[in-house]
Amino acid sequence: MYSHALTTSLVLTLALGACRKNDGPAPQQQAPVVEFVQPTQETITSWDEYNGRLEAIDSVEVRARVGGMLEKIHFTDGQTVEEGDLLFTIDPKPFEAALKAARAELDQASASETLAKQNYERGQQLLDRNAIAREEVDIRQGSLAEAQARTSAAEAQVETAELNLGYTQVRSPIHGRIADRFITPGNLISGGSAESTLLTTIVSIDPIYCRIDADEATVLKYLRLQKEGKRESARNSRVPVEMAVDGDEGYPRGGYIDFVSNAFDPATATLRARALFENGDSFLAPGMFAKLRLPGRGEYTATLVPEIAIQTQQDITYLLTLNSENIVQSTAVTLGPKHGDLRVIESDLPLDTRVLVSGITMARPGMPTSPKPAETKAPNAPETQGH
Secondary structure, three states, rough: HHHHHHHHHHHHHHHHHHHHHOOOOOOOOOOOOEEEOOOEEEEEEEEEEEEEEEEEEEEEEEEOOEEEEEEEEEOOOOOEEEEEEEEEEOHHHHHHHHHHHHHHHHHHHHHHHHHHHHHHHHHHHHHHHOOHHHHHHHEEEEEHHHHHHHHHHHHHHHHHHHHHHOOOOOEEEEEEEEOOOOOOOOOEOHHHHHHHEEEEEEEEOOEEEEEEEEEHHHHHHHHHHHHHHOOOOOOOOOOOEEEEEEOOOOEEEEEEEEEEHHHOOOOOOOEEEEEOOOOOOOOOOOEEEEEEEEOOOOEEOOOOHHHHHHHEEEEEEEEEEOOOOEEEEEHHHOEEEOOOEEEOOOOOOOOOOEEEEEEOOOOOOOOOOOOEEEEOOOOOOOOOOOO
């Protein structure tokens, strides 16, 4: 019995010793390594972006000035045509005959005028010798005036016939790209009115417009900046713009605003504006969608942080920053437009603030850290965008 009690006491002693060993102080967790940058300041221009559509400066529906049988087509569908190029030929025979008839009428009228003039001149000579009555001379003078009027009318008929004969050759009124033929030779077409047979269409290609619509709040912003002398008016100066189409990197195409509408569209509460771009390589075509940007405000000094530092939670935007004791804290900010890999901070942010850019996933507000400066590199293509 004594031996059993001794054995039990020894087991309890060992167990208590083990418990005291396990209750010793745990090693401290190592503070995570994080990297930080400090905000920078830079003079930038803020750009406002718009969706736009390209439009031709000139767009023509090609219709004949006279009707008749379409005889020949002189272009290839979709080709580029110059102003004055022959496009269609209408059968000229009826118009050639009409011109001959008009010229015959003119010859007849001219002959009658010559005879009337001779009769009047003889009458004047006889009147000088009192060999004819004054009334007879007046009659001859009237006959001459009528003959002269008939000659003028015949000349007008000849001119009209020549015009109509010329209109049998339908020529391009502008330089541009032509569509396909809407009618083929051998068909009878009408001409001379807006309802005449539509033969094809032509659109100009260089230069080209891009139309955009600005909402009322943005227009008011521009007007206030103009009033403060921070922005030029697009109505009075060529405000520069940049444009990109699908597949472009950045905004490689430069132009300027050449028109701003005089009234808002009441249905959409937007104001229409138009930009002009060179298109010498004919790459752009009317109807394309495009993205256009223009200066939203004048140059200003902006506070910038890397885009990767921006954190969001529900409707709150913030940065993870470090205090003087290297403790993580959350700093709420108001964001401005993008500027390449950077973001403009509109709210007050001291330039000595240490902003976390690496190790963010491990950092939590209130957590101690082991910070070090991040390696800096040149930002990519700084282009400030946004309203």
